[in-house]
Structure formats: structure tokens, C-alpha cells
Amino acid sequence: MMEFRSLEDLLDLQAVDLEIDRLLYQRQNLPALEQYKIAAAEVAQLDVLITDVTGRIRENDLVVDRAEGELTITEIKLEQEERRLYAGGLSARDAEHLRAEVDMLRRRISQREDEILALIDERELQDAEAADLDGRRSVASTTQGGLENEIATAWKAIDGDIARAEVRKADIIPLIPAELLETYEQLRPIKEGVAIGRLADDQCGGCHLRLTAAEQSQVAKSDPPRCPHCRRLLAP
Ligand SMILES: [Zn+2]
Numbered sequence: 001m002m003e004f005r006s007l008e009d010l011l012d013l014q015a016v017d018l019e020i021d022r023l024l025y026q027r028q029n030l031p032a033l034e035q036y037k038i039a040a041a042e043v044a045q046l047d048v049l050i051t052d053v054t055g056r057i058r059e060n061d062l063v064v065d066r067a068e069g070e071l072t073i074t075e076i077k078l079e080q081e082e083r084r085l086y087a088g089g090l091s092a093r094d095a096e097h098l099r100a101e102v103d104m105l106r107r108r109i110s111q112r113e114d115e116i117l118a119l120i121d122e123r124e125l126q127d128a129e130a131a132d133l134d135g136r137r138s139v140a141s142t143t144q145g146g147l148e149n150e151i152a153t154a155w156k157a158i159d160g161d162i163a164r165a166e167v168r169k170a171d172i173i174p175l176i177p178a179e180l181l182e183t184y185e186q187l188r189p190i191k192e193g194v195a196i197g198r199l200a201d202d203q204c205g206g207c208h209l210r211l212t213a214a215e216q217s218q219v220a221k222s223d224p225p226r227c228p229h230c231r232r233l234l235a236p
Helices: 002-028 031-087 092-175 178-190 213-221
Strands: 196-200 233-235
Touching: 002 092, 002 178, 002 196, 002 233, 031 092, 178 233
Parallel strands: 196 233
Antiparallel strands: none
């Protein structure tokens, strides 16, 4: 009878172990975890795009600075040449030469101004792109943060359930003989978590196969009793 009592305790232990298995599975397979991965990947992808557009903005600014610097130099040069031209006292040939130079400088200034305007237009587009990306990143990041909280809350609840199950498990374990416990621990990983079944309606509770009367009396005589079909422990 002691043995039967131990088998009953082992069934209780298995129920707790199966619950812990279920809780651990639940912990690792929260729907929010998958959503979190998607949100985190989106944030990371947006960060790449933001880095890219920020780099292009910086480059554009450098090009604008350079073009503006060149424009200023050309404007100063134009002013000097115009002053020389208007001061007069030049030979017709030199005046002609200087007029051509002034025309060339004016064309260059106009060209530079057009270039700078195009760069400023480009910069506006880049600013709009950056603002759009920042907005999307902010939404994705908020989603990610919300999911993080959701996961933390769910994990806390599950961990509480696991801790309570572990307490029940610790209460049951001392009731079971060490040898039987060892057999149970060896069988559980290779029997989908079910190391012991109850014999009911002539069926093994583990593999659900039928046992003949002869097999049942054989099982009752063996220590510990095990199913002849699946070799699980069998509680009568
Ligand atoms: Zn069986």
C-alpha cells in the first residue's frame, strides 16, 4: 500500500511538473513577444534610414557651405573688377577684356545661385523625409515600449504561478522514494513529460493501450509497476 501511495504522490508531482512545463511554454510563446520582435525590427530599420538621411543632410549642408563660400569669393571678385572697369583709364583692349571677365563672373554667380537654390530645395525634401521617419520611429518605439510592459506584466504573473507550483513540488518530492523519483525523472524527458499513467478501464493512462487481465496481474506484481507497452510507470 505504501507503494500505491507513492504512485499517487508521483501523479500529483507530474501534474505540477506538467503545469510548470505549460507555464514555461506560455512564457516563451507570448503573442506579444512576436509583436515585440516585429516592432523592435521596425525601430532598428528606421534607425538605419534616419542615419542615412542625417548623413545626406550633413553632406548637403557642407556642399551648400562650400557653394556659398565660392559665391562670396566670386561676388567680391566681381565687385573689384567692376570697380576697375568703371574707374576707366583702361585701353580699349583691356576694357574689352575686363568686360568679358565681368560677364563671366556674373554668369558664374548666377550659376552658383541656381545650384544653391537646388540644394536648398533638396534639403527641404530631406528635412521632410527625416520628419516622416522620426514620426514613424516614435510610433514604432511607443508600440515597442507598450509591448515591453505587456510582456513584463505577463511574465511577472507567470513567474508567480511557477513559484507557487515550485512550492507545491517541494512539498510533494519528500513523500516519494528516491529510486522511484529517479525513474520518474529519467522517463519524463523521453515520454513527452508523462512518466506515469493511471491504469483505468484496462487502459494505460500514458499510451492509452489496453492491458489484458494477465498483463494487469503481471503489472500489479512488479515493483515499480510499469506499462508493458510504453514502459511508463503505472498507478493502479
Ligand atoms: Zn502505456
